[in-house]
Amino acid sequence: MDPAPGPRPVDHQGLEVLDDRRCLELIESTPVGRVAFVSSGEPHILPVNHVLLRGRVHFRSATGLTLLAATRHAMMAFEVDGHDEATRTGWSVLVRGTSHFEQDEHVLGELAAQDLHPWADQVERRHWVTITIEELSGRRIPGHAAAT
Amino acid sequence: MDPAPGPRPVDHQGLEVLDDRRCLELIESTPVGRVAFVSSGEPHILPVNHVLLRGRVHFRSATGLTLLAATRHAMMAFEVDGHDEATRTGWSVLVRGTSHFEQDEHVLGELAAQDLHPWADQVERRHWVTITIEELSGRRIPGHAAAT
Numbered sequence: 001m002d003p004a005p006g007p008r009p010v011d012h013q014g015l016e017v018l019d020d021r022r023c024l025e026l027i028e029s030t031p032v033g034r035v036a037f038v039s040s041g042e043p044h045i046l047p048v049n050h051v052l053l054r055g056r057v058h059f060r061s062a063t064g065l066t067l068l069a070a071t072r073h074a075m076m077a078f079e080v081d082g083h084d085e086a087t088r089t090g091w092s093v094l095v096r097g098t099s100h101f102e103q104d105e106h107v108l109g110e111l112a113a114q115d116l117h118p119w120a121d122q123v124e125r126r127h128w129v130t131i132t133i134e135e136l137s138g139r140r141i142p143g144h145a146a147a148t
Numbered sequence: 149m150d151p152a153p154g155p156r157p158v159d160h161q162g163l164e165v166l167d168d169r170r171c172l173e174l175i176e177s178t179p180v181g182r183v184a185f186v187s188s189g190e191p192h193i194l195p196v197n198h199v200l201l202r203g204r205v206h207f208r209s210a211t212g213l214t215l216l217a218a219t220r221h222a223m224m225a226f227e228v229d230g231h232d233e234a235t236r237t238g239w240s241v242l243v244r245g246t247s248h249f250e251q252d253e254h255v256l257g258e259l260a261a262q263d264l265h266p267w268a269d270q271v272e273r274r275h276w277v278t279i280t281i282e283e284l285s286g287r288r289i290p291g292h293a294a295a296t
Contacts, residue, residue: 013210032231032238036184036193043191045184045225047240062161077193083180090180092195 011139018138023093026138028052030080035059035131037069037076037099050078051114057095057131058102058111070099070129078131091140095133102128159287166286171241174286176200178228183207183279185217185224185247198226199262205243205279206250206259218247218277226279241286243279250276 009017018026027033027050036045046066048059057078061067069076076099083090102108111128157165166174175181175198184193194214196207205226209215217224224247231238250256259276 031233032229034182034184034193034227034229036182036191036225038186038189038191041186041189042223042244043184043186043225044244045182045193045227045242047227047229047238075190077184077191079182079193079195081180081182081195085179090195094193096190096192 010142014142015139016142018091018093018140020136023136023138024052024055026082026091026093027057027080027095030082033057033059033078033080035066035076035078035129037066037074039065039069051111053107053110053114055133057097057133058107058128061127061129066129067101067127070101073098073100075099076129076131089141091138093136093138095131095136097132097134099129099131102130158290162290163287164290166239166241166288168284171284171286172200172203174230174239174241175205175228175243178230181205181207181226181228183214183224183226183277185214185222187213187217199259201255201258201262203281205245205281206255206276209275209277214277215249215275218249221246221248223247224277224279237289239286239288241284243281243284245280245282247277247279250278 011017031049032047033050034045035048036043038044044065050057050059052058061070075096078095079092081090081092102111107130108128159165179197181196181198182193183196184191186192192213198205198207200206209218223244226243227240229238229240250259255278256276
């Protein structure tokens with residue numbers, strides 16, 4: 001049963017705090033996310049199509065800096081968001097965690113079965129990168145009664 | 149006059165390359181972007197409302213890691229994207245460049261005149277961070293004749 005309605009938790013910025021279950025649902029239902037990683041000490045950000053599988057974020061990557069970072073088990077950040085321009089409301093879910101170049105045959109089989117075809121499929125993206133979630137947070141901007 | 153129609157440039161992944169003018173137009177017309185930066189050697193990513201002014205990206209920030217990075221003139225990455233789930237097409241524009249905590253009174257006046265109210269306005273975000281664009285690139289995923 002749903003809990004009784006009541007005030008939702010907010011953070012020190014007045015944003016509604018989304019619980020972990022809702023964060024994972026939003027990651028799962030949002031087709032495009034963005035991954036950030038560090039290469040040579042500098043930040044990089046890329047849009048990705050992703051899959052959530054048993055609490056881990058997976059995305060396909062061609063060879064490149066992303067894959068190199070994953071091979072080194074670097075920390076990555078991942079983000080999904082959604083917004084409504086009319087009401088100036090929105091939400092975002094942020095993930096941080098260690099990445100790895102996925103080599104587990106069982107996991108790779110499950111990912112293949114998920115049938116994720118990255119939209120940018122002109123070049124085959126053979127490699128899967130996995131982010132193990134270590135930090136998960138979600139916020140929603142409450143609606144405004146009147147826009148100014 | 150528009151140039152004669154012809155094949156559009158594509159990159160090695162088969163993605164359509166967007167020229168700088170189009171990239172800047174897309175940054176300007178997209179209300180929500182994401183900024184990535186490095187703190188203590190680790191990547192962080194945050195959604196922001198931004199303003200493009202004379203080829204620089206500006207966003208407001210409360211105090212925090214983002215502002216600290218800007219005060220140190222750290223490299224930041226910035227991204228906007230858009231997509232259409234039905235056709236599995238999309239585009240993204242990526243920016244990288246040095247950030248700074250904006251202190252130029254003239255620029256601050258212009259930004260105030262732009263009337264940007266960040267959506268998450270429960271806490272006043274007093275500080276502007278500026279990213280001077282050093283790398284700019286945009287890609288579009290060509291439409292698919294038939295989804296498989």
